[in-house]
Amino acid sequence: xxxxxxxxxSFILRLWREPGDAEGDAGWRGQLCPLGVGSxxxxxxxxxxxxxxxxxxxxxxxxxxxxxxxxxxxHDSPRAPCR
Numbered sequence: 001x002x003x004x005x006x007x008x009x010s011f012i013l014r015l016w017r018e019p020g021d022a023e024g025d026a027g028w029r030g031q032l033c034p035l036g037v038g039s040x041x042x043x044x045x046x047x048x049x050x051x052x053x054x055x056x057x058x059x060x061x062x063x064x065x066x067x068x069x070x071x072x073x074x075h076d077s078p079r080a081p082c083r
Contacts, residue, residue, distance in 0.1 A: 007060035010035040015048075025049055034058055 012033040021027035025048040032043045043054050
C-alpha cells in the first residue's frame with residue numbers, strides 16, 4: 001500500500017523575553033528558522049500574535065511540491081542561522 005506524499009515544512013522556533021519587555025503575548029521575541037535545502041532566511045519577530053502571518057507564506061501551497069519562499073520583508077533578520 002502506498003501512502004500519499006504530504007507537504008511538510010520543518011522549523012526551529014526560538015522564543016524568549018528580554019528584561020523590560022511587555023507582559024503577555026506582546027512581550028515575547030522569537031526567531032523562526034526554516035529547515036532544509038534552499039530554505040529562506042531566519043525570520044525574527046516580536047509578539048506571538050505575529051507568528052501565524054510569518055509561518056503562512058513559508059508553508060507549501062496545497063498539494064503542490066514545496067517551493068522555497070522568502071521570509072516576509074518586514075520580518076527579515078540579518079541574524080545568523082539557527083543551529
